[in-house]
Amino acid sequence: ATALGEGLSNDKGVRRVLMKSINVDAANGEGTGAAVLYNYLLSRQQKPAGMLEGVRRRLCDVLGIVNCGWGLPGLETTPFSIEHLKAPPPLRKQCFSPTELANACANDNDKMAVLGAATATAAQNLRSVDTLAPPAREESVEEARTILRWLRNLQFSEPTLEEWLNQGTPAEQVGKAEALARLVEVYSGLAHQSAAGRPELLRDLSVEEAGDAAGAIAMALARHSLSMLPPGHAAVPQLETALDAMPERWEMREHQSVKRLLSVIETGIERMTGLAAHAQSPVERLVEISERIRDTARRMRSVDSLEPPAREESIELAREILRKLKNLKLGDTPVEELMTVGKPEDKAAFAQAIDEMAEMYRNLLSEAAHANPAIMNDPRIKEANDAVGTFSHAIALMAAKEIPSSVAAAQKISADVTQMPEDWKGLHHRTVDRLMKSMEGGLEQAVSELMAQQQEQDENIAQEVVDTALHS
Numbered sequence: 001a002t003a004l005g006e007g008l009s010n011d012k013g014v015r016r017v018l019m020k021s022i023n024v025d026a027a028n029g030e031g032t033g034a035a036v037l038y039n040y041l042l043s044r045q046q047k048p049a050g051m052l053e054g055v056r057r058r059l060c061d062v063l064g065i066v067n068c069g070w071g072l073p074g075l076e077t078t079p080f081s082i083e084h085l086k087a088p089p090p091l092r093k094q095c096f097s098p099t100e101l102a103n104a105c106a107n108d109n110d111k112m113a114v115l116g117a118a119t120a121t122a123a124q125n126l127r128s129v130d131t132l133a134p135p136a137r138e139e140s141v142e143e144a145r146t147i148l149r150w151l152r153n154l155q156f157s158e159p160t161l162e163e164w165l166n167q168g169t170p171a172e173q174v175g176k177a178e179a180l181a182r183l184v185e186v187y188s189g190l191a192h193q194s195a196a197g198r199p200e201l202l203r204d205l206s207v208e209e210a211g212d213a214a215g216a217i218a219m220a221l222a223r224h225s226l227s228m229l230p231p232g233h234a235a236v237p238q239l240e241t242a243l244d245a246m247p248e249r250w251e252m253r254e255h256q257s258v259k260r261l262l263s264v265i266e267t268g269i270e271r272m273t274g275l276a277a278h279a280q281s282p283v284e285r286l287v288e289i290s291e292r293i294r295d296t297a298r299r300m301r302s303v304d305s306l307e308p309p310a311r312e313e314s315i316e317l318a319r320e321i322l323r324k325l326k327n328l329k330l331g332d333t334p335v336e337e338l339m340t341v342g343k344p345e346d347k348a349a350f351a352q353a354i355d356e357m358a359e360m361y362r363n364l365l366s367e368a369a370h371a372n373p374a375i376m377n378d379p380r381i382k383e384a385n386d387a388v389g390t391f392s393h394a395i396a397l398m399a400a401k402e403i404p405s406s407v408a409a410a411q412k413i414s415a416d417v418t419q420m421p422e423d424w425k426g427l428h429h430r431t432v433d434r435l436m437k438s439m440e441g442g443l444e445q446a447v448s449e450l451m452a453q454q455q456e457q458d459e460n461i462a463q464e465v466v467d468t469a470l471h472s
Contacts, residue, residue: 003068007040020044029279032153035080042075044068085153108170109228112177113235116225119181120242122188123218123250126211141275144186147179148262149279161220164258170228177221184214187265194272201272205324206349210268213261215250219243252317260356267349282344286399289351294396294416296358297389303373306366315447318360322443325353326436333432336394344402351395358388361443368449375449384442387435393420 010021020043026036046068075081154176165173187210194201201207226239253261269277278285299305342350361384369375376382396416 003041003044004037007044032085035075035082035085038072038075038078038080041072045072086150108174109230109233110235111174112221112225112228113233113239115174115177115181116222117235117238117242119184119218119221120239120246122181122185123215124242124245125188126191126214140186141190141269141273141277144183144190144269145277147183147186148266148277151176151179151183151258151262152279159258160255161217161258161261162224162254165220165224173224173228177224180217180221183265184217187211187214187269190269190272204271205353206264206267206271208324209321209353210265210271212249212253213256213264213268215246216253216256216261219246219250220254222246249317249320252320260359263352264356267352270345271349282348283399283402285348286344286351286395286402289348289355290392290396290399291416293351293355293358293388293392294420296355296362297385297392300362300365300385300388303369303376306362306369315364318357318364318443321353321357321360322436322440325357326433326440334430340401347395347398347402351398354391354395357439358391361388361439361446364443364446364450368446368453371453372449375446378445380441380445383438384440384445387438387442389420390430390435396420 004022007020007022008024008027009015010019011024015021020040022036022040027033029036076083078084159167165176167173168176191202191207191211202211222239222243226236226243229236229239263278266277269275280288299307365375365381
């Protein structure tokens with residue numbers, strides 16, 4: 001305990017450079033923080049002194065030095081190793097359904113078929129209060145946290161759900177599918193429990209988005225199950241019927257990253273239950289989101305800093321999120337007021353929706369601008385980019401106001417804010433609705449450009465076909 005205390009206290013200023021220290025933020029990481037602490041102890045541990053061990057202990061006691069001859073085993077043999085952190089979470093079950101019993105005895109293909117169908121059913125229940133089926137057992141936020149933590153410990157980067165499910169051996173794919181299926185089932189159960197007392201919760205922006213994210217997971221699992229089944233398998237008709245019944249809005253999210261989908265579901269759970277589901281606190285999320293949006297806004301200032309789009313984005317999903325944001329009661333609120341009103345968790349949920357919208361807009365703009373750089377000079381594009389920058393500035397100040405000014409994170413945010421372009425700071429008098437309309441204008445201009453580029457490509461291909469036919 002003394003050694004850990006010294007390591008944590010050394011995480012500041014010059015002491016961090018000159019002495020062995022423990023990164024406080026890393027030590028606070030849920031699930032992985034214990035590994036950070038254990039690794040530090042291993043780095044301080046001294047080799048056994050053999051027959052002189054007693055002498056060393058007495059000297060340490062006399063001199064007031066921490067005796068580091070603990071004899072700790074290597075990290076790989078402890079619960080803190082990467083392998084153990086990646087292990088599937090234990091399921092708390094008091095009883096097993098017939099589906100679960102059948103699944104336990106099935107091969108990988110049959111397991112995927114059962115998982116795909118069961119997850120589709122659970123997700124379909126989320127479509128309205130009337131269709132929400134009572135859970136088989138009371139669902140626990142703690143179980144959702146455990147599953148989410150395990151999924152995040154797989155250390156994926158930014159693949160889509162389909163790409164991620166296809167990675168690994170068939171057994172590993174089934175393991176991931178089981179965790180995702182249980183997550184959707186738990187989320188559906190929590191939604192039923194929450195709607196029983198407050199049905200209006202299901203109309204909350206974050207809860208609606210989380211329901212659609214759960215639906216997107218169900219759709220991806222059903223498609224993945226179909227791809228693994230041989231022709232003529234008994235489960236094929238059931239899965240095809242389930243896919244046909246799924247709403248289009250779930251398909252809009254199929255190109256989003258696994259990380260984004262999990263984050264949306266975490267926020268939905270918190271909004272429904274009032275209990276923490278994220279590994280980070282609302283204030284920590286505000287800080288992280290503010291940095292991400294700032295980076296997005298900076299990259300959009302010129303075509304040279306715009307990287308190629310990370311993934312194909314759904315234009316309709318971007319429009320849908322914008323529509324929901326515009327329908328919030330915040331429409332007539334000046335941006336500067338957002339910094340002072342509301343709870344940290346409400347601010348974090350709003351910031352997450354802005355972050356999601358900004359990321360999709362950036363990818364669409366990048367795709368259009370790399371084919372036609374001149375679009376960056378379009379007034380609607382410039383206005384939309386400034387709107388993203390203004391939200392970046394506002395969310396950074398939101399985060400700073402929630403952190404004591406003495407904390408290093410608040411000081412860093414303040415320094416970042418002072419370096420932001422004046423264009424971003426000068427729009428704080430505008431209402432949220434006005435900035436949303438600016439983002440909408442830029443989005444539609446980027447979409448028009450993409451459609452024009454596609455039409456030109458189609459015409460060129462058609463002309464090539466005609467020329468080939470004439471000269472053959």
